[in-house]
Amino acid sequence: MKTRGARPIGMSLWETTHVVHREFERMLAAHGLNRATWFILLTLDEAVHPTQRDVARAVGISDATLTHHVRNLEDGGLVHRTRDPDDRRVQCIELTDEGRAAFARIHDDAMAFDRRMRAVLGPETTAALLGALDTLTTEFTRPGDSTPIPRA
Amino acid sequence: MKTRGARPIGMSLWETTHVVHREFERMLAAHGLNRATWFILLTLDEAVHPTQRDVARAVGISDATLTHHVRNLEDGGLVHRTRDPDDRRVQCIELTDEGRAAFARIHDDAMAFDRRMRAVLGPETTAALLGALDTLTTEFTRPGDSTPIPRA
DNA sequence: TATTGTTATACTCTATAACTATA
């Protein structure tokens, strides 16, 4: 058939995302994290006393999957959980001191990563890229799918 | 800590890619395929008598993983394999008639998908987006990592 | 010995369903 036309946008989008993402994951792995656990720590940093369910929603994974990752974080000593005294069904997740230190280190690396991207693109292209991505996200997001931080 | 600055580019890139990709996978799933098998069919359409190893390289997966997917395609009747008479170690993969028909249908849908993206962006923004993606891919591709069509 | 591909096996991420404990 030899179907050849312009390269599909989706192909470029996929390729770039995964080339970039691979580098980002290498950085996270050097700190003992992966994408899901990093998103969890980000959510914990930004939310005020979230329940696990809140965190799962924010990260875009199921409760069961969150339990799995939180257990890993807890085993690694980055996080610790206590039952909420006001509602003992609720687990309160908090960063440990070690977790806060790790978060700060990774956050620095993540910011450096972002600066590298912005530097290579330049301010105008960066703005154009972000605008285009936003347009596509709006176009392809389904009303039902509320995934603030998208899943894999 | 409440670390808040501009939204990282990587986050937008990740989110958009996966919102778009989710829709694309829905389309593929309606035809009984997934991303890996679609990339395999694309490679078969474009390459001339590739070995399985060639296809694995092009898709960016291991030989063992390719075997796994090719078996699924074969079970689905889209592909069939014969040993190369000139070198009986080599499997020649070919689309069946049914495979060619399925490929044509999916290809039509994929082109429609691409038109939808280009339409919502407009020609200038499309060009700007592709340029930015290309810049990022170049910046973050490691010399060793040759992944023409990227893996998950 | 080197290469092509397969098999056996296992790991990670994910989900659903059934469950516990609380409310």
Place this chain on the structure above:
DNA sequence: TATAGTTATAGAGTATAACAATA
């Protein structure tokens, strides 16, 4: 009854290592 979270289990996609067949 309803909710928060856990456990048990499974499936998809991936990989590595050992292997068979062929060169």
